[in-house]
Amino acid sequence: MSTTSYFNTFLSNIRLTKSQLEDLITGHTTLRDRLANDADLSKIIVSTFLQGSYKRATAIKPKNGKRADVDIIVVTNLDQNKTTPQQAIDLFIPFVEKHYKGKYRIQGRSIGIELSYVDLDIVVTSAPSEAEQALLRSESVLTTLALEDMGSNWKLVRNWTEPAKQQYWTSLMLESFRSEAEWKSASLYIPDQEAGCWVETNPLEQIRWTRNKNKNTNSHYINVVKALKWWRVVNLTDLKHPKGYPLEHMIGDCCPDYITSVAEGVVKSLEAIVSKYAWYREHEITPVLPDRGVTSHDVWKRISKEDFVAFYDYVKGAAITARKAFDAELLSDQLKEWRNLFGSEFPVMSEEEARSERLDHKAKLLESGAATIGSSINIIRSTAGVSVPRERNHYDPTNL
Secondary structure, three states: OOHHHHHHHHHHHHOOOHHHHHHHHHHHHHHHHHHHHOOOHHHOEEEEEEEOHHHHOOOOOOOOOOOOEEEEEEEEOOOOOOOOHHHHHHOOHHHHHHHHOOOEEEOOOOEEEEOOOOEEEEEEEOOOOHHHHHHOOOHHHHOOOOHHHOOOOOOOOOOOOOHHHHOOOOHHHHHHHHHOOOOOOOOEEEEEOOOOEEEEEOHHHHHHHHHHHHHHOOOOHHHHHHHHHHHHHHHOOOOOOOOHHHHHHHHHHHOOOOOOOHHHHHHHHHHHHHHHOHHHHHHOOOOOOEOOOOOOOEOOOOOOHHHHHHHHHHHHHHHHHHHHHHHOOOHHHHHHHHHHHHOOOOOOOOHHHHHHHHHHHHHHHHHHOOOOEOOOEOOEEEOOEEEOOOOOOOOOOOOO
């Protein structure tokens, strides 16, 4: 088996479980149906669609009793010049009181809903242009499929349909789709109650950027993000920030194109973070990371210099471990270091397999003349003959 097969198992272990996905789908489907059928809100709602890590396919399973979460963008026809952020949120209070009483909270820029099985965020937007409204009703936006399930040809056009429907496309429909230019999504504006104004955001551009990055990395990028998000959850338990999208954004800025494996993406992303932000660490300054599609928005604005410094130092140590794993000659040594980095969800060889690999390696060294008995290779002579001594447990933490 190769390192790739072990990484595939690891990625399967940290994905949202089947039951978590089902809960998530139930939660957002129920919420969107209720919004569409609400007598009052249905009059002002133009469209609803999903955003966030679930949509970008960078979500991992939650730990420590936390729930899976999903963000629902609610596009309205509200004029931001005539409606204050507070007034916009107030329009949704009767709805959440009716369906989610005692389970919701008003947040700075959204309404959070905490259910026993999933967390939901309602993100209200003001009215986009008429042309943009039509595009926001297209299937390419409304689909609830995650990025990795939407097919390699997903793009923001009116003619796109989900992969299950594409098998019925005629050659004319396929040609029309291929020739249709992708539209550049305009920014949406969401109510910031703390600032008392509408602020710019572009969730569709985040999705599109992720799609392009994933293509440029041979479809490894989203898995690199998942792996490093898991590393953060397992190892940075005493650090509140960065997490979620700010962490994902930095990984996106540092993960190189044309990587050939998740392992390569992980080690090179960590090393790039160390290199790119060394000056900021030295001067204890939080870097500025402009958002996708909204360059005036700093994704890391709310991260303190203390949190950045602590995070950077964690990354520096992780980069050393990842490089040791990536460069190790024996597969068992590679897996041992990857497990040190990612924790128990990363699989390793059995002790018997690891010992067998080491014995085979020693035999090859002897045969090639690269090692001699009494130097790096030890043997045991007994009445039973000559043998290689039994090794200590390869994965015993005391055998480092």
